[in-house]
Amino acid sequence: MASDKPVTNKLINSPETCVDDNLRGLVAANPQLHLHPQHRVVTVRSKINNGKVAVIGGGGSGHEPFAAGFVGAGMLDGAVAGGIFSSPPTGNVLYAITYLYKYNSGGVLVLIGNYTGDRLNFGKAIEKAKLAGVKVEGVIVGEDVASSHNKTGGRGMCAEVYLFKMCGALAAQGASLEEVRNLAVESSQCMATLGVCLSPCSLPGQPPLFEIAHGMMELGAGVHGEAGIAKVKLGTAKEVVSLILQKIVEHLKLTSGDRVTAMVNNLGATSILEMNIINKEIKDFLVNRQITLERIYSGHMKSSLEMHGFQICLLHLSAEHGEGWLRLLDTTTLVPSWPAYPLPDCDDAEGSIGDDDDLTQHSDAKGANGPSLSCSEQTLLRDSLCAAAEALAQNEALLNRLDSGCGDGDCGTTLKKFSLAILEYTKTASMEYPSNVLWDLSEVAERDMGGTSGGIYSLGLSAAAQAYGSAKTNDAASWLLALDSATRAISKYGGADPGDRTMLDSIHAAVVAFKEQLSCGVYSIARAAAQAAERGAAGTAGMTARAGRASYVSSAYTTDEDAGARGAAIWLQAIFNYISKEI
Structure with a gap:
């Protein structure tokens, strides 16, 4: 039965061409990238075998900048795009693996979001590549708290972007395929994500996927336009952030003295003003819990078209690996979508806030x-x-x-x-x-x-x-x-x-x-x-x-x-x- 809700306006040419037009636009604005249009694959430009490990991400489109927007020096070597919220076909994934192996003889690591379609299509491509003699491994990422009770584990959310950065940095340093894979496995077990949405998104040419009553929000909303696990009354930014972080802290079993980094994922239509307020509330919550917040990475990571909402992903910097992971996150990358800059030379974490009272006195x-x-x-x-x-x-x-x-x-x-x-x-x-x-x-x-x-x-x-x-x-x-x-x-x-x-x-x-x-x-x-x-x-x-x-x-x-x-x-x-x- 046809929906009686109106189709949402979007600035596209057509629903059928929007994915390909998006990829062409990305490459037009980033000439260091190369588009393989028949396979919807974006890679770094390369003409020689550099001998290192290549890192691949991908999945459905509509999550921009994920994943093609994170292709570049120090992060991904390539990304495979599917249709809107649809896994790319096996053949396209296989093409990306074999192409990148041609220029990265150290092997290929494929990062896979924990969704049935991605597990099947990426997994089949990996097995085919192995049969063809390609040195390739895959790691499935699923850190979503809301769906963590599922038999196959939680859905893959914005934590994949953490892995794009850390695995890409480690691979650039000349690490082996086994070392890069182990990093992905170990660090993903120390991540947890949960978010909310205030309004739904809509697929191109379609009406909104669901409805949210005024003053309400969906807790645990996913990145494929799906509703959350519970409808909750909308509160202040402080209340919403506290609700999310309380569940994440419990999930990761964080205690006083632990160290974390936070990723704040804009699901699409959340204003920068709101995002900055959320950043502030995250810091205040963790300070009150005596949990050290080492970094905040805030912006569009793995969005859901125009959904109004956000997710928080905490990475627990373990005593064993935390310093090394932090160094990888701090490593310079040329990818413009990664929302971090070289750190200033300062020791005082609070030194960036304060007024010069001497000025106001005069x-x-x-x-x-x-x-x-x-x-x-x-x-x-x-x-x-x-x-x-x-x-x-x-x-x-x-x-x-x-x-x-x-x-x-x-x-x-x-x-x-x-x-x-x-x-x-x-x-x-x-x-x-x-x-x-x-x-x-x-x-x-x-x-x-x-x-x-x-x-x-x-x-x-x-x-x-x-x-x-x-x-x-x-x-x-x-x-x-x-x-x-x-x-x-x-x-x-x-x-x-x-x-x-x-x-x-x-x-x-x-x-x-x-x-x-x-x-x-x-x-x-x-x-x-x-x-x-x-x-x-x-x-x-x-x-x-x-x-x-x-x-x-x-x-x-x-x-x-x-x-x-x-x-x-x-x-x-x-x-x-x-x-x-x-x-």
Whole structure:
């Protein structure tokens, strides 16, 4: 019966050609590789017999970069690709073995994932090659914790990539076939993998293979698109990593004082941000258990098309072999898919984290103090800031709505963060020197708003602080200088001008009105500036965006007011209206 679920979109030419197109693209980007297209075999380029042992990996496609992406000096000598999630046929595996033996008379080691199809097809190819006089051995790898109870052992997961690296490095050093094979057997017994997925993958031209309810995840998901052994409620990164590592630690019988390396396998669609958080949680978990984490290898190893999830594989560095294995992992390789670089020359494992507190102690010097305020003027400044902050907080939903069509819908939320921080600041801060207050607010914007908006407001407020600090008296002209300086700084560094449909349209309109009413008294200035800010924000509706985030989208999304301009108008009006009522 045909599935009623829609086919997943993919950037391919066709389901029938995607495997071959993938291999051709890999070789196009890596000219040190050679593709044998009729057999779907990728090898290193070689024209002479180097006498060493060749290492081969392979299996179904859809796991990229596994395995062809790990072909290169110091890792695999060749890889055989099958169809999507399908074992390659015996003939293609046999071709890879015999071809590589031609240039590697030391023999051939074949690493085989513990799946029925791979065991049969790779195994048959090995036996045929032996009958033909080829010196070849195979090692089956199956370290999956979730399926470890099976009669044939656990499935082969990303631990194969560990073996690609270690066996490839040992073979490059001139070790014998027996030595390389023994390394694979011994080290694979010290590895364990377990993972989760949050969303399934889909084969090219097919709908998703299964469904996961919102807020749930599959524990023990495989790399062939299969679901896991249990549906578990999705937790925080810390909780999920703890769940996985607890089972791995128990499986490997790790105890305090043991040493490990960790491989974090991106199953396809997990963001780098998530992967980095997972890395951090792995380290924290192991530190708390007093298990030494020597290395983390994080990235796409053996993926499952676009599956959103990850696996963790721990390699227990045994007392007998651990140092040697670590040296093999640290050996330089030219394979770009291997996510490790030469280690820095440092002894302190924690030395890569920490701030230079001496810098921050000297980097927060404020601008010139400038004119000071009387007690009543300080109260007016404090209350004006509170009025502006409260107005912004009350208009969070409006600003988010205005931002949703041409931005990321968080303008109101971002300005509310700023407003709440201002309200907290005004509870204890001194208002005696406005230049210092403006400087403090620029720091608040940078710290509590963040992003582009925080940068813009911080820049404008710091410019205003510098300008007011150079003033001689506390009068309207000094405040106009501060507001005008803020406008100029935002325009200079933000790249926008009045008329570009940004917050400057509101602020610039207020500055112009301020200048025109400068000789008419504070009440007239405040009323005119508030009305001008309103006109400036309203005028952005339908205006062509020439700067800011709105300039990146179709004009169909900019028919309403600009969120930034409306936000600026809200706080400008709140300040000027409050002043006009109090004087």
